[in-house]
Amino acid sequence: MRKLRVGIIDVITKGPTKALWGRVMNANFASIMPQVIAVWCEEQGHDVVLVPYTGFEELTEELPEDVDLLFVGAFTQAAQLAYALSNYFRKRGAVTVLGGPHARCYPEDAVKYFDYVLGFTDKETIHGLLAECAQHRPEGVHLSAPTHPVALPGIRERWKHVEKTLRKAPLIKLVPMIGSLGCPYSCSFCIDSVIPYQPLEFDVMTEDLRFLLTQYKRPRVGWHDPNFGVRFDDYMDAIEAAVPPNRIDFVAESTLSLLSEDHLKRLKANGFKGILPGIESWYDMGNKSKTGSAVGMDKVRRVAEHVKLVAEYIPYIQTNIVFGIDADEGPAPFDLTKEFLAMAPGAFPAFSLLTAFGRAAPLNLEYQRQKRVLPFPFHFLNNNHAMNVKPKHYDWPEFYDHVIDVSKFAYSWPAITKRFMATPGPIPKAMNFIRATSSEGFGRIKYYTEVRRLLVEDRQFRAYFEGESTDLPPFFMDRMREDLGPFWDLLPEGAIHHDPTAYLAAEEQAALVQVEPPPVDVAAAGG
Numbered sequence: 001m002r003k004l005r006v007g008i009i010d011v012i013t014k015g016p017t018k019a020l021w022g023r024v025m026n027a028n029f030a031s032i033m034p035q036v037i038a039v040w041c042e043e044q045g046h047d048v049v050l051v052p053y054t055g056f057e058e059l060t061e062e063l064p065e066d067v068d069l070l071f072v073g074a075f076t077q078a079a080q081l082a083y084a085l086s087n088y089f090r091k092r093g094a095v096t097v098l099g100g101p102h103a104r105c106y107p108e109d110a111v112k113y114f115d116y117v118l119g120f121t122d123k124e125t126i127h128g129l130l131a132e133c134a135q136h137r138p139e140g141v142h143l144s145a146p147t148h149p150v151a152l153p154g155i156r157e158r159w160k161h162v163e164k165t166l167r168k169a170p171l172i173k174l175v176p177m178i179g180s181l182g183c184p185y186s187c188s189f190c191i192d193s194v195i196p197y198q199p200l201e202f203d204v205m206t207e208d209l210r211f212l213l214t215q216y217k218r219p220r221v222g223w224h225d226p227n228f229g230v231r232f233d234d235y236m237d238a239i240e241a242a243v244p245p246n247r248i249d250f251v252a253e254s255t256l257s258l259l260s261e262d263h264l265k266r267l268k269a270n271g272f273k274g275i276l277p278g279i280e281s282w283y284d285m286g287n288k289s290k291t292g293s294a295v296g297m298d299k300v301r302r303v304a305e306h307v308k309l310v311a312e313y314i315p316y317i318q319t320n321i322v323f324g325i326d327a328d329e330g331p332a333p334f335d336l337t338k339e340f341l342a343m344a345p346g347a348f349p350a351f352s353l354l355t356a357f358g359r360a361a362p363l364n365l366e367y368q369r370q371k372r373v374l375p376f377p378f379h380f381l382n383n384n385h386a387m388n389v390k391p392k393h394y395d396w397p398e399f400y401d402h403v404i405d406v407s408k409f410a411y412s413w414p415a416i417t418k419r420f421m422a423t424p425g426p427i428p429k430a431m432n433f434i435r436a437t438s439s440e441g442f443g444r445i446k447y448y449t450e451v452r453r454l455l456v457e458d459r460q461f462r463a464y465f466e467g468e469s470t471d472l473p474p475f476f477m478d479r480m481r482e483d484l485g486p487f488w489d490l491l492p493e494g495a496i497h498h499d500p501t502a503y504l505a506a507e508e509q510a511a512l513v514q515v516e517p518p519p520v521d522v523a524a525a526g527g
Contacts, residue, residue: 001131006041007067007094008050009059010034010165011074014081014379015483017055021438026054027169032152032176032224033099033121034073035161039153040126052165059085065092069133072114073100076357077385079378080480083113084490090115095133101191102378105358108502111140113492119144148181148198155208159215172427174222174251175212179205179235183226185255191360192226199231202238209242220249228252232263239270249273251316256306264313274316274428276350279303282336283327300336304343311346316428319347323403324354329393334402338409346422348432349410353387353403359503368504375470375500379480384444386476388500396465400452404445411441450475472496 012029013022030052038050046069051062070089074082079102086096098110099118110117115136116129122145129143155162155177166173180199183192212219229235229252239250250267251274259267259277267275283295294302310317321337341349356364356373367373372390380386391399409415416436423429435441454461454475463469480496481488499505 001044004041004046004068004130004133005064005066006038006046006048006069006071007063007089008034008038008041008048008071009063009073009085010050010052011072011078011082011085011100012053013055014078014382015055015487016485019055019439021434021440022055024169024171026056027052027165028172028174028222030165030176031073031100032158032178034071035158035165035176036152037071037073037099037121037126038161039157040123041130044127044130046130050161050164052168054168056168065089067094069097069130070094071097071099074098074102075100075382076102076105076378077380077382078102079106079110080484080491080495081487083492083495084484084487086113087492087495088490095135097129101357101360104191105360106378106498106502107142107359108506109358109498111142112138113495114140116140117142120148121145122147122149148195150198151201151204152178154204154211156211159211163215172220173216174220175216176224177205177208177221178224179228179238180225180230184230185227191357194362197227197230199234202234205235205238206242209239209248213243213247218247218249221251223250223252226253227258228254229258229263232258232266236266236270243270245269246271252276253278256303256310259306259310261309264310268313272314273425274318275310275314276318276320277307277310278320279340280320280322281325281327282333282340284325296332297336297339300340300343304340307344307347311344311422315424316431317347318350319344320350320352322352322354323406324387324389324391324394324399326392328391331402334406337406341410341415345415345418348419348435351403351407351410352383354389354391355381355383355387356389357381365504365507368501371467373500374465374467375497377472377476377480377496378498379483380476385447390465390467396455396462397452400448400455404448404452407441407445407448411436411445470497 010031012026034050038048041048049063051057051059053059067089070086072082072085082098082102086098090096095115097116097118098114099121103110103117104119107117107119115134117140118125119142125143125145155175162175166175178200179202180197182195182197184197212221248271250270250272252272253276256277259275282299307317307319323333337349356367358364364373367389374388374390376386376388381388416433419432420429423432455465458473460469460471461473461475464471464473
């Protein structure tokens with residue numbers, strides 16, 4: 001195997017930015033898998049340069065132009081940027097590879113712009129790709145391992161890449177760790193809903209934490225597990241074997257069902273300072289919130305009491321709520337959210353609009369069969385800037401009226417003040433304040449208000465939302481052009497648009513192939 005010059009770009013944001021929040025926090029959202037790929041490539045003797053793109057870098061300066069092989073890791077909202085990068089480096093002779101959530105969700109589209117598109121990715125998949133490293137054009141090759149890898153390189157093995165990324169975080173530095181893959185829950189809209197839960201090696205976790213204590217006096221760790229602590233005692237045992245009390249601060253995404261008071265006491269003792277539980281819906285998914293069959297106001301009361309209990313042990317709490325799922329109808333989901341926020345003022349509300357990400361969940365097939373999935377460019381599919389599923393029980397202006405109303409309530413000055421007073425510690429207070437008053441709070445209210453206005457006043461805009469037209473309104477085209485900046489001119493032909501029913505078409509084609517009878521050899525049959 002020849003020695004390759006390998007470039008890896010971890011696309012953390014979807015375009016150049018000057019935002020203060022991005023300057024402070026973007027580097028902390030770096031993904032683990034690009035660092036893993038870097039380690040696996042280095043093990044094969046290749047020269048590797050990894051660039052975490054936070055929106056402030058000049059990529060042509062940080063990444064050599066003479067790379068033989070370029071890996072790009074991207075979420076769907078950064079797909080247009082990823083396509084532009086692939087086009088740029090392909091023209092300079094590089095073979096390009098796409099990995100990450102967008103590659104898993106939209107392989108039918110991504111193969112038009114990359115030589116390789118990766119689904120599940122293990123070491124053997126990468127080794128085979130490195131051995132071949134060939135151009136595949138006009139259509140790339142979709143590669144996928146049977147399952148997630150059973151083991152990943154730990155912090156010690158990834159350290160030089162972790163350290164390089166954290167140098168871009170000027171204040172808060174979160175070291176990324178992961179202890180499990182897949183998910184034990186079955187939320188119909190989630191990419192991990194059909195992926196079996198799989199813990200990684202707890203001994204490796206312990207050794208990584210010991211190593212981390214040799215690098216920082218008081219590290220901060222962000223767990224990337226979709227649901228941290230499913231095997232709770234094993235996690236805590238692994239942490240306690242390595243970390244003396246009050247030496248590492250941890251932040252994790254979990255579910256209320258795992259946050260019993262006994263567990264909360266142990267989390268507090270082990271330095272957990274932030275927790276992000278998913279509520280998702282007041283009418284569904286009671287298994288995640290430990291509310292069983294309770295719905296509506298009954299569920300609100302139970303969740304609020306539970307969240308207040310969590311706040312007694314963990315200072316920073318973010319609650320995740322999804323609007324627009326098919327169980328929602330009328331003003332109730334939004335009014336109940338306001339009731340919850342009044343009962344649990346210390347929780348920061350993270351609102352999402354229902355979004356169908358290609359192959360992410362089987363439910364998306366049903367949305368596509370019902371012709372409810374809209375062709376919004378990937379650039380807007382971040383759970384907020386575009387809801388690409390037509391709501392079942394709302395017309396669009398009504399839906400946005402409710403979203404604007406609950407957002408104004410959640411990010412009003414009285415709510416900000418109550419949240420500030422109910423949150424202990426200067427860092428959690430500051431984070432909540434900045435999030436509410438920046439693009440996530442005030443900014444989204446302004447954005448949603450403009451969308452609502454255009455839905456009523458602009459016929460072309462409304463027709464696009466109703467699925468009556470596929471002509472992208474200038475509002476979105478202009479915003480995408482502005483967001484991408486210099487990368488706009490690098491986009492390959494066709495990269496703005498995609499087929500929102502590609503998943504359904506591929507499944508129907510696969511079913512047709514399976515039922516098609518084998519050809520008959522007429523001569524052998526004596527015809």
